[in-house]
Amino acid sequence: MSATTPQWVQGRFWMVASLVIVCLVAAFSLARVYNATRPVIEQQRIEATNRALAEVLPRATRFEEQVPDTLWYGFDGADEQVGSVIKVSPRGYAGPIEALAGIGQDGRITGIYITSLKETPGLGLKATEPRFRDRFLNRTPEELRLVQDGGSIDAISAATITSRAIADGIREGIESLRHRLPIGAGKSDPPDELDFSDPARPDQP
């Protein structure tokens, strides 16, 4: 190999120049890739948020961001507000958990969705499954505690910390944003109450 390598390659000048050239080429190619992928990444984030919003407040067809990345109001086809969505990030077992919770105009949970968590696969990671998320449906904020904490949410077995973080996180999130949530503002329409009069508890044995 050394036979084909020019002498100047091992010199002091080229030592600096070669590193500069490599860094410049790397920087230019990274800038190109960054510019090409950035709009796609942004789009993915927006779509992921929209999917999650629609999941936790199914009756809403349009969302309005009230507090950036924290509070949304949801409106139905007739532009009537049907509920709100809050984002909370409590501390889980292995890192922060990010969750969205939909709250109807009557103050009951219309759905929760876990947008990011780093919990143990097979244990805490089960929090993303509908089996766990459905336990929150139609609960009032006051009920959002684990059964062993005096609430009505059944914890995932062997993942109490994760379950508690989500239940407490959503309850505390609702409490801290209560003044911005139009709950019990008097304008609850009768069909809503009929919908919620049947407490679905699919996980009770």
Added chain:
Amino acid sequence: MKLKYFTSGIVKENPLLILMIGLCPALATTVSARDGFGMGIAASFVLIASNLVVSLIRRYVPNSIRIPIFIIIISTFVTIIDYVLQAYQPALYSVLGVFVPLIVVNCLILGRAEAFAYHHGVWDSFLDGAGKAVGFTLVLGLMGIIRELFAAGTVFGVAVTPAGYREQPMLFMVFAPGAFLLIGILKSIVNRLTAGKARS
């Protein structure tokens, strides 16, 4: 054309089970079949690309600063794959997360740049990179399949065991001790199979 550079990476010089390099991602990211294969493919792209570039410019790389130059090349490709995964495979990216930037310090990739691509032509370096990449990905995928099977009762998210098993699976396979146990078992099987050949 030296096809042996390609084939040796899969069995005879398998990075994980024979050379024993690149073990950190093999233990950390193989909690499921999809994660294992995903990590393998991401690292493969970086390995092949860095081998190609290093062999292309090797005559103009001063001996004394070759390692910094290799690291810049490798981290450039890692950042590229990081952006591409974020843009086009967000679900996989959210799982691999912190492990993607860590491909930079995967000793397999710097090891092949230093030990092979710096001394060989472009075509040979490509074959070497591709062979090691396939060997690496296959073992990562195999570990992911086995760990997911025992710890969740599924493979690629598809249930393959009775529902009773999935209620109470061997959860510990998904934790670090399970990964160490599995790589130990795989290594001992390989040692058993290659023991006769090594002595003769």
